[in-house]
Amino acid sequence: MANNVLKLIKENKRIDGRGFLDYRNIVIEPNVIEKPYASARVMLGDTFIIVGIHFEIGTPFSDSPDKGILITEGEVLPTASFGAEAGPPSEEEIEISRVVDRSIRESGVVDLSELVIVPGEKVLKMFIDFNIFNDDGNIVDAAVLGAVAALLTGKMPDPKYIAEHIDEVDKMNLKDVPRVPIPVRDVPIATTLALIKDKFIVDPNYVEESVADALITITHTMNDEICAVQLYHGGLGYEQVFEALNISLNKSKEIRNILLNQTKAELPSGGG
Amino acid sequence: MSDNNDGEERVFVRPDGRKADEMRPFKIRAHILRNADGSAEIRLGGNWIIVAVYGPKEHFPKFEISQDRAILNCRYHMNPYSTSERKSPKPSRREIELSKVIRNALEQALILDDFPEMSIDVFIEVAQAEGSTRVASITAASVALADAGIPMRDMVVGCSAGKYNGHIILDVGEIEDKEGEADLPIAIMPNLRKVVLLQMDGKMTHEEFKEAFDLALKGAMQLYEEQLAALKKILESMSTLEEGVKSEEE
Numbered sequence: 001m002a003n004n005v006l007k008l009i010k011e012n013k014r015i016d017g018r019g020f021l022d023y024r025n026i027v028i029e030p031n032v033i034e035k036p037y038a039s040a041r042v043m044l045g046d047t048f049i050i051v052g053i054h055f056e057i058g059t060p061f062s063d064s065p066d067k068g069i070l071i072t073e074g075e076v077l078p079t080a081s082f083g084a085e086a087g088p089p090s091e092e093e094i095e096i097s098r099v100v101d102r103s104i105r106e107s108g109v110v111d112l113s114e115l116v117i118v119p120g121e122k123v124l125k126m127f128i129d130f131n132i133f134n135d136d137g138n139i140v141d142a143a144v145l146g147a148v149a150a151l152l153t154g155k156m157p158d159p160k161y162i163a164e165h166i167d168e169v170d171k172m173n174l175k176d177v178p179r180v181p182i183p184v185r186d187v188p189i190a191t192t193l194a195l196i197k198d199k200f201i202v203d204p205n206y207v208e209e210s211v212a213d214a215l216i217t218i219t220h221t222m223n224d225e226i227c228a229v230q231l232y233h234g235g236l237g238y239e240q241v242f243e244a245l246n247i248s249l250n251k252s253k254e255i256r257n258i259l260l261n262q263t264k265a266e267l268p269s270g271g272g
Numbered sequence: 273m274s275d276n277n278d279g280e281e282r283v284f285v286r287p288d289g290r291k292a293d294e295m296r297p298f299k300i301r302a303h304i305l306r307n308a309d310g311s312a313e314i315r316l317g318g319n320w321i322i323v324a325v326y327g328p329k330e331h332f333p334k335f336e337i338s339q340d341r342a343i344l345n346c347r348y349h350m351n352p353y354s355t356s357e358r359k360s361p362k363p364s365r366r367e368i369e370l371s372k373v374i375r376n377a378l379e380q381a382l383i384l385d386d387f388p389e390m391s392i393d394v395f396i397e398v399a400q401a402e403g404s405t406r407v408a409s410i411t412a413a414s415v416a417l418a419d420a421g422i423p424m425r426d427m428v429v430g431c432s433a434g435k436y437n438g439h440i441i442l443d444v445g446e447i448e449d450k451e452g453e454a455d456l457p458i459a460i461m462p463n464l465r466k467v468v469l470l471q472m473d474g475k476m477t478h479e480e481f482k483e484a485f486d487l488a489l490k491g492a493m494q495l496y497e498e499q500l501a502a503l504k505k506i507l508e509s510m511s512t513l514e515e516g517v518k519s520e521e522e
Binding site: 063091092094095097098102106107108216221224225226227228229230231232233234235236237238240241242245246249 | 365366368369371372373376380450456460461465466467468469470471472473474475476477478481482485489
């Protein structure tokens, strides 16, 4: 398999017949699970992930009393592939969770100041949990798509309502609090590229990732700013860095349209 | 670019008074730990990072052995007293991620297939952290690996750039990291012209990214000179030793 990938790349072909700059088929289904406040399932080819979003009432960090808290964690489930194991998160799982977290956080996709109940005392804590049920590569792009799809379509407990009923907060069941849309301000898109034999391909599958000389994720905001970069392994020539950035920018626009279409969501106004 | 000299441009002051394209003072010393096979320390502003290299040595456990190359282990670790709020000595998710990307950066330079079935350990201890520790760690680790005599294709040298108050800045300090708009740590192999660590946090346009990248490259080249100077010093002190031995023999 791996040798085939390399042989075909030299002939300008990919193992599954795609062009170098083609994504696999993307299917995004928001609200696939009813229990949490938001959820989505993403199929990126055979990569299958589910994202769920929960809210809790918590105490803000002392250095940001006027901001809610965002926590993103991901796990590759033992169902995901032959080699995947249950247990504490591996180095790779921690890395991808942190890249997904940065893609969401740094784009300012959620206005965390709108998650404040009482400044310095009580805020909403937002948990974005994603799981990989089947890993056919490019988990990060799928997870960011899922997280943003869930954010765009989900609702959160109204912080203003909680503030108005702050005396009863200890008895309050968060699930019964009236809900408002999650304050989404951007639609960040992560695009992952693999460098194989000095050629860039987008959306690498599992085998392509395993033979890649370098693997990099670049996340763009809806205003075409770069908001996260991660070189996972290998190295790039100086010029290749900018080639990757340009490919990523172009692909991000295309993928963002797919996301907005499939979630029937509008691009948030303003942004930035 | 921020190199025009009109009055407005001069208003921009960094928290520590530096110019936008100015590094903090830095100093690298090699061969500072007696027990290690190779070692180095770097001071970059208030950062103080100490690196030890052990190996190449027999790898345990046996089942992990690689038949065709040495295994590189790398641990980036912040000491509890390295920050103003105590840092738990337990490895955080951040430290686990950084250990991995630092290992990748060093791996690109090391000729590991010279040592099948062996392993090389790189221990990075951050004694004091003041922004840009990951890139300073790589710069020191590369010197420690050279000090250990491990064959390398090139040195690896790291430097950061970022965006603070609307300006692209070199060598991101602690306050700039916390309050700035973006952070771009890179590591390169300066002679092979390859980027081996590339991360970014925050928001930058493509033009700003290019400016920051070029600035970080310039900073890295300054640190590269310092790496060479540190290694040269060790070579010189070793040759004085040899001369001493010779003159005794005579």
